Amino acid sequence: MEIVDEGERETQVAIPALAAMGAVRSHNFLTATDKEASNPKPRFGRSPDLKIDVQDRSSPVFKSNPLPIFLKFEDVEYSVRLVSRDPVRNVRCQLSAQCGGQRQILRGVTGSVGPGEVLALMGPSGSGKTTLLKIIAGRLTDNIRGSITYNDIPYSTALKRRIGFVTQEDILFPQLTVQETLVFAAFLRLPTNMTRQQKLERAESTLKELGLERCRNTRIGGGFVKGVSGGEKKRTSIGYEILVDPSLLFLDEPTSGLDSASANRLLQVLRRLAKAGRTIITTIHQPSSRIFYMFDKLLLISEGYPIYIGQACTSMQYFSSLGFVPQLAMNPAEFLLDLATGHVQDMNIPEAVNSSSDTDEISRDIIKFLQRKYKSELEPGEKEENHRRAKAPRHLQQAVQLKKDWTMSCIEQFMVLAKRTFRERCSDYLDKLRLLQAIGVGVLLGLLWWKSRIDTEAHLRDQIGLMFYICIFWTSASIFGAVYVFPFEKSCLVKERQADMYRLSVYYVCSTLCDMVAHVFYPTIFMIITYFMADLKRTAPCFFSMLGAVLLVVITSQGAGELFGAAVLSVKRAGLMASLVLMLFILTGGFYVQNIPFFMRWLKYVSFMHYGFRLMLKAQYSGEELYECDGPGGCKKLQSSPSFNTLSLAGGMEEMWILLVMALGYRFLALFCLRRRISACSS
Structure with a gap:
């Protein structure tokens, strides 16, 4: 039985329009234009205009087509007010109206990602990548400057149910089994035009697609409750979000705590999800080489500043063109993180930044050099590409502003929640x-x-x-x-x-x-x-x-x-x-x-x-x-x-x-x- 939700009709009309905009791409073949094919020079900062094969539905979990959404963000800045840990000092500060000032977390970040693409946000700890993820996902709304649009429309609460957000910590009820978690999520989140049997089939197909059949009857676990492994729990968290065919899927450090095999399998799942027409953005800390080349686009952040935006596969060539060449075989992610922190012990660096013997000063000079190069070589092209793209068709703009109705009535929600609550707290009740x-x-x-x-x-x-x-x-x-x-x-x-x-x-x-x-x-x-x-x-x-x-x-x-x-x-x-x-x-x-x-x-x-x-x-x-x-x-x-x-x-x-x-x-x-x-x- 083919399960079709309300996004199917929108997608059938939307895909050709977005393809004309150059907003969607395929993971089966990555072909550049004839002009670029004749020019061996790598195209830094922008991805070629590609198409997505919307008929590729190798798994039942992808039978429904999400609404295509093209995400653009430009000159995003974010700052927070510094607060002292001393409560007395805070009171004095507020009374005198001379509080501790602002700390800028993000400093003019620009980028874009469309359906069929997986964008990786990389950077050292504290660089601002998780903050950026929350901002473009609509989770942070205060003290933000810059432009963020979804099909050329600013964020609104209507987008909530088209967004899936997988946090770094797996937030699930520990007493429920994997199957119960997905089934209850299906009943609560899937539209009313789907029957009970169709919702069960959607949960079952998601379970199989994510390879969770073996642990379907195992509790999630957590704390003092023994449960599934870290990789299985992470896949359950992703399944919890993709049940509703989100147009945008955000993931915060999805491979954190996973072994290499589990992380690789997880990224393969994300690629298949993107192939179905979703827009996927994930933060990543230090992936393996195999995982690194699975990403389509890469945004590298250092101290809140972007220092690279473009295809992941050409990032090494870009930095080599600037004069940063590793002296030994290195994981590309490790090489990029060293650059983002200014640690260049095992690489050649340009003469322009090799002017001091002080290690800390060299690190600061390298980060500033990379920031200047980004401003002059990559940012103009990225902004030009964003402005050059045709505006999203009117019906797609209207679609992202249309708030979905509740999937169930209050009585139906009560019945499902009551059953889930009793299952989750049954061990306490009995x-x-x-x-x-x-x-x-x-x-x-x-x-x-x-x-x-x-x-x-x-x-x-x-x-x-x-x-x-x-x-x-x-x-x-x-x-x-x-x-x-x-x-x-x-x-x-x-x-x-x-x-x-x-x-x-x-x-x-x-x-x-x-x-x-x-x-x-x-x-x-x-x-x-x-x-x-x-x-x-x-x-x-x-x-x-x-x-x-x-x-x-x-x-x-x-x-x-x-x-x-x-x-x-x-x-x-x-x-x-x-x-x-x-x-x-x-x-x-x-x-x-x-x-x-x-x-x-x-x-x-x-x-x-x-x-x-x-x-x-x-x-x-x-x-x-x-x-x-x-x-x-x-x-x-x-x-x-x-x-x-x-x-x-x-x-x-x-x-x-x-x-x-x-x-x-x-x-x-x-x-x-x-x-x-x-x-x-x-x-």
């Missing part, structure tokens, strides 16, 4: 240690309060202490069970939101409801054990009222934990915030201190433990109930006990409504904070 903890603590409390009574003030105080401990235990368990969810999933959430995979509100509802299942199940098991061992009131209304009060405290605590986690999106700070708030709520819960000073009394009204504890007491006791009948004064009513000085047992259940409002309020605030934080991380 954790044997968690079950053992609930049963073990329940039995321990049942033994300590075995057949407790309320016939005396001391016994009553003991039983009230049991209820407050239950409140503390499940409040802390729920807060710390929820506070780390969003910080741990931050990277995946930012990545998927940048790709517009789903609505953030749908993700949040799925996360909350799925976690709530575990937050309700374990307290229920705990209460069934503890309630009857402690011999609390054995009536159905009392038991279910008590259980409902505990579950309401748990649900409210879960919402508070989600709020703390969403507010900071940091594992360390979220845990610290949860610890401080929990301590504050315990102290103001109404058991340790009942008569709080008036200037601190407001704290108990924001403490959900205060309301939860009061609700549990009302569910278990009645003000008219008698105790201490063996005392000298005869039977007393429970309401007269000092333990209930600040609580009317005959009052209504207003605490229940307050806790419900708190539970909903925490969740709305958590969604608001999560939206703001994720938007800030995505920009």
